[in-house]
Amino acid sequence: MGIFDYFKSKSEPTSASVAKDRLQIIVAHERSRRTQPDYLEQMQQEIIAVIRKYVQIESDDVQIQLENTDDCSVLELNVTIPEKN
């Protein structure tokens, strides 16, 4: 860091900190998928296929999550159906 650098704007994050933020998000996401049972992915595909018989949706309009608490597991299914034109 030289004397000229002090005149530069300080607001911009460094590329390394951008890299770190991006990595933390993607790694956390991939780790949560890793702990899911294998069938969840396939189940999600089949649910999408069933919904598509009736409504046209994108693959990422269906969010599926399995949450384990002490005595039970909750399967959470979120479907975003597009508004009618």
Next chain:
Amino acid sequence: MAKIIVVTSGKGGVGKTTSSAAIGTGLALKGHKTVIIDFDVGLRNLDLIMGCERRVVYDFVNVINKEATLTQALIKDKRTKDLFILPASQTRDKDALTAEGVEAVLEELSKEFDYIVCDSPAGIEKGAQMALYFADVAIVTTNPEVSSVRDSDRILGILQSKSRRAEQGLPPIEEHLLLTRYNPERVSEGEMLSVEDVEEILAIPLLGVIPESDAVLKASNQGTPVILDDQAEAGQAYSDAVDRLLGEQRPLRFTDVQKKGFFKRLLGG
């Protein structure tokens, strides 16, 4: 019983073979009888890095298929006592490595050796899975760069679920982070992930940091493991990593920027 160490990464070109050669040599220098196995079937390269490419007669797959004995296939290192290399096959048959075959070879080596270093191929296919399956210790080789860190995390997931220790409910594989091609200047400029950043993301104990160094290319040009270059920072950093692997305490070196002169600091650059 030998300790089985896998040098793995997911991503290619991060320094797995360089690290396998250096760490295997380092263990032998410390008086432990060590064999380094090249698991990269079809893309054999450990022999070149170790400088024994013209002495390969039989390979790992020959031993698995019982076309040669282990004694015939093992190459004794000419520079370092107690060090042997088991080269990979150049066959294009992807299924050449079978779990039963690999297990039998490792079992036989276990009787004779203190350490078995498995140099994993890149990727997460059969060869990489076989290299890590029987491991007791994993050295996850990572560059301070987004795709390498992400792939390392993926490999950690495989170590924790698809290894023999995981499948049989044994104590998990001991995981170590080896950060290679580290450039302290770029880190201080905010252009490269720092040791602390990578440690925080991967959350496994640090074995060592190898600085980016001309000595690594020079060593591979000559077919000499870089750890034998005790003048080079990279060689010294690998020696430290081997000491830590053997349970000794060593402070981190070569991770800070060397001090610049007053005028250089004043003017930047």
